[in-house]
Amino acid sequence: MKCKICKEKAIIKLKRHNIKLCKEHFNDFFLKQVDRAIKEYKMFKKEDKIMVCVSGGKDSLVLWYVLKKLGYNSVGMYINLGISEYSENSKKKVIEFAKRFDLQYKIVDLVELGYPIPKVAKESRRAECSVCGIIKRYYFNKVAFDEGFDVVATGHNLDDEASRLLGNILHWNEEYLKKQLPVLPAEGNMLKKKVKPLIRLTEKEIASYAFLNRIDYIIDECPLSEGATSLVYKDALNLIEENIVGTKQFFYFQYVKKLLKEIKQSQSEKRYLKKCKICGMESFHDICSFCRLVKDEKQ
Amino acid sequence: MKCKICKEKAIIKLKRHNIKLCKEHFNDFFLKQVDRAIKEYKMFKKEDKIMVCVSGGKDSLVLWYVLKKLGYNSVGMYINLGISEYSENSKKKVIEFAKRFDLQYKIVDLVELGYPIPKVAKESRRAECSVCGIIKRYYFNKVAFDEGFDVVATGHNLDDEASRLLGNILHWNEEYLKKQLPVLPAEGNMLKKKVKPLIRLTEKEIASYAFLNRIDYIIDECPLSEGATSLVYKDALNLIEENIVGTKQFFYFQYVKKLLKEIKQSQSEKRYLKKCKICGMESFHDICSFCRLVKDEKQ
Numbered sequence: 001m002k003c004k005i006c007k008e009k010a011i012i013k014l015k016r017h018n019i020k021l022c023k024e025h026f027n028d029f030f031l032k033q034v035d036r037a038i039k040e041y042k043m044f045k046k047e048d049k050i051m052v053c054v055s056g057g058k059d060s061l062v063l064w065y066v067l068k069k070l071g072y073n074s075v076g077m078y079i080n081l082g083i084s085e086y087s088e089n090s091k092k093k094v095i096e097f098a099k100r101f102d103l104q105y106k107i108v109d110l111v112e113l114g115y116p117i118p119k120v121a122k123e124s125r126r127a128e129c130s131v132c133g134i135i136k137r138y139y140f141n142k143v144a145f146d147e148g149f150d151v152v153a154t155g156h157n158l159d160d161e162a163s164r165l166l167g168n169i170l171h172w173n174e175e176y177l178k179k180q181l182p183v184l185p186a187e188g189n190m191l192k193k194k195v196k197p198l199i200r201l202t203e204k205e206i207a208s209y210a211f212l213n214r215i216d217y218i219i220d221e222c223p224l225s226e227g228a229t230s231l232v233y234k235d236a237l238n239l240i241e242e243n244i245v246g247t248k249q250f251f252y253f254q255y256v257k258k259l260l261k262e263i264k265q266s267q268s269e270k271r272y273l274k275k276c277k278i279c280g281m282e283s284f285h286d287i288c289s290f291c292r293l294v295k296d297e298k299q
Numbered sequence: 300m301k302c303k304i305c306k307e308k309a310i311i312k313l314k315r316h317n318i319k320l321c322k323e324h325f326n327d328f329f330l331k332q333v334d335r336a337i338k339e340y341k342m343f344k345k346e347d348k349i350m351v352c353v354s355g356g357k358d359s360l361v362l363w364y365v366l367k368k369l370g371y372n373s374v375g376m377y378i379n380l381g382i383s384e385y386s387e388n389s390k391k392k393v394i395e396f397a398k399r400f401d402l403q404y405k406i407v408d409l410v411e412l413g414y415p416i417p418k419v420a421k422e423s424r425r426a427e428c429s430v431c432g433i434i435k436r437y438y439f440n441k442v443a444f445d446e447g448f449d450v451v452a453t454g455h456n457l458d459d460e461a462s463r464l465l466g467n468i469l470h471w472n473e474e475y476l477k478k479q480l481p482v483l484p485a486e487g488n489m490l491k492k493k494v495k496p497l498i499r500l501t502e503k504e505i506a507s508y509a510f511l512n513r514i515d516y517i518i519d520e521c522p523l524s525e526g527a528t529s530l531v532y533k534d535a536l537n538l539i540e541e542n543i544v545g546t547k548q549f550f551y552f553q554y555v556k557k558l559l560k561e562i563k564q565s566q567s568e569k570r571y572l573k574k575c576k577i578c579g580m581e582s583f584h585d586i587c588s589f590c591r592l593v594k595d596e597k598q
Contacts, residue, residue, distance in 0.1 A: 169468060170539065170550045172557070232542040236535040240469065243531040251469045258471070 012208055016246045023212055030209050033200040034066050041183045043195035048150040050074040051192075053140055054097075054105070056090030056218040058210045059155030061097055063198055065215060067153070068103060074153070076105035079139055081132060082116025083224060090218045097216065106147070108139045115294055117224065124293055128224040131293065138290035142281060144192040156196040159203040162252040163233035170233075181256060188273040188282035202248070203234075311507055315545045322511055329508050332499040333365050340482045342494035347449040349373040350491075352439055353396075353404070355389030355517040357509045358454030360396055362497055364514060366452070367402060373452070375404035378438055380431060381415025382523060389517045396515065405446070407438045414593055416523065423592055427523040430592065437589035441580060443491040455495040458502040461551040462532035469532075480555060487572040487581035501547070502533075 001010040003022035010020035014029075021029055037043065044050055052067060054060040054076040067074045078094045081087050091107070098105045110116050115135060121128040144152050161180065168176045184194040198206060210217055241248045275281070276288035278295050285292070300309040302321035309319035313328075320328055336342065343349055351366060353359040353375040366373045377393045380386050390406070397404045409415050414434060420427040443451050460479065467475045483493040497505060509516055540547045574580070575587035577594050584591070 170546050172550075172553045229543055232539055236538050239535045239538060240531055244528055247469050251471070254471045 011212070012205075014205070016202075016241075016249055026208070027212065030201065030205065031066060031069060034063075034197050035070060037182060037197050037200045038070075038195075041181075041195070041199075043153070043183055043197055044072070044151045044193075046071065046073070048073065049148065051077050051140070051144050051147075051149040051152050053136070053152060053154045054078050054094050055155075056093040056097075057155070058207055058215070058217040059157055059160075059198060059203075061093070061155075061215050061217045062206050062210050062213075063153060063155040064097070064103060065101060065213065067197070068101065074103075075147075075149070076103055077140065077143055078105060078107050079136055080107060080109040080111060081136075081222075082111040083118065083222060086218075086220060086223050089220070093216060093218045106143060108143060110135065120294055126293070129228065132224070134289050134293050138281070138288070141191050145190045145281075149192060151193045151195055153195050153197055155198055157198045157201050157203055157206055158248060158252060159234055159237070160230075161196065161199060162248045163230055163237050165252055165255055166237055167229060167233045178259070181259060190282035191273075199252075310511070311504075313504070315540075315548055325507070326511065329500065329504065330365060330368060333362075333496050334369060336481060336496050336499045337369075337494075340480075340494070340498075342452070342482055342496055343371070343450045343492075345370065345372070347372065348447065350376050350439070350443050350446075350448040350451045352435070352451065352453045353377050353393050354454075355392040355396075356454070357505055357514070357516040358456055358459075358497060358502075360392070360454075360514050360516045361505050361509050361512075362452060362454040363396070363402060364400065364512065366496070367400065373402075374446075374448070375402055376439065376442055377404060377406050378435055379406060379408040379410060380435075380521075381408075381410040382417065382521060385517075385519060385522050388519070392515060392517045405442060407442060409434065419593055425592070428527065431523070433588050433592050437580070437587070440490050444489045444580075448491060450492045450494055452494050452496055454497055456497045456500050456502055456505055457547060457551060458533055458536070459529075460495065460498060461547045462529055462536050464551055464554055465536055466528060466532045477558070480558060489581040490572075498551075 001013065001020050002008070003010045003025050004019045005025045006022060008022045011023050012026050013020045019029075050067065050072055052060065052064045052074045054064055056078070064074060064076055076094065076098060078091060080091055094105065097103070117128055117132045117135065120135065121131045124131060140152050143149075161182075165177075165180050167173075168180065182196045182199040186193040201209075209215075237248055237251075273282050273284060274286060276283045276291055277286050278291040279288065281288055281290075283289070300312065300319050301307070302309045302324050303318045304324045305321060307321045310322050311325050312319045318328075349366065349371055351359065351363045351373045353363055355377070363373065363375055375393065375397060377390060379390055393404065396402070416427055416431045416434065419434065420430045423430060439451050442448075460481075464476075464479050466472075467479065481495045481498040485492040500508075508514075536547050536550075572581050572583060573585060575582045575590055576585055577590040578587065580587050580589075582588070
């Protein structure tokens, strides 16, 4: 197996691109894919202040690392979710990683704030993953606003987005389907632009990149996510991809193309952004989802 | 395991309906599902002359059997595709079945007509499954027109249609997506209405019904269909269905609902039907797909 570019020994085969690459040229390829996504979807520019949401997992740490390599101005943002050992271990990974590569970071501690996920889930009688999503989105927006970031970047990859798209299509979740894009524009002043720079890369490619560049991440999945339906959609898509190479990529990017076209056509309708009556953050509701979750119920 | 209705011993568990049934009540359930599909989508009435496309496989033989049970006026239509032993065996099954249940049938013999699938595929340099689809659709339409049938019924089931829908969505085949309905209306005078009365039933349910009612069908798949991508989509959907019961059904029928709504909204645009310049059958092209396939090339 030889590298397509330099003919040295290849270490990876990328079926959907029909190429084999050595370590050096795989690293090049990887950076180019991130760079291409950033530019193609106008995610951010060199002068922007980027908040990278880091969990300690492979995707977010690789994203943080790559943004530094590409010369972007990024700060890591870690939320301690208060999920026992898993949170302790992932926090350790993030701090070690930041020190090793001399990266800036911020920590929001849900335990100190009184909102650890298991507690809020129990009190609100909602699924943990749903509660976790609401609280994370809230603090990502809040910190980005408070600290003057221009954009919030997450480590979502092609597998994440294609499988989420599949799940949303199988259940025809029209509201979610309208939002499945590599870039979500800012809304108002407080809800910052959200971007997914790893969108052109698969989970396997990211894991390979982390391994080759000795990025030490937390391998355990969140213990609360066991049996998550998202994994079923990933398995199903991988089964199809094995037989019909390129399906995942075509499925997702063609959808994005169609959706962007639709949005352009209906750009006239704008949603009306309000200020949350409890905390003052911008929201599309009178009381934002976060306050409805943790504050409203107690009143 | 007890039957939900009579509390006798159940022989089947229908997860997506959350019921267990004995033989008698499963047979009832099965007929009701077919009856419901026929009425819900206005497929045909008691006075209509129905052509049932029969291949000798479980779906088409079960459909033929059930239509008779429900008191409809149907005639089987078998096409000898000229695919060696497979065609010989399936023809035998169809004839035996017709005799056993005293059913009328017609046979179109592609070998006699000079169009056996392998030969046409070779000469036109097209995939066998694609050639087979064109030729079958042509003769189903032609015989239905020549013999004055009102409607053409095929044995497509929920798995067939949901997996085809999945494949078409993953590759965003917009043209095919517009046609994925349990009923396709007649167009012009020669292209008859097409209906799928088994649309509410899964492959497993149909196989169980065939087994319980001693319907002897050809079990072998067509030897030319080996490695067909449709099987990959079926496997992927089954994987999801096992974990998230009801997905297949919701996915397909919700799509049908959305599509029917869209069609109603854009009913004004109609396509213009012409007569094929070679054979005179109605078509949306100057020369119909069949003649382009088998006749045009020889000129």
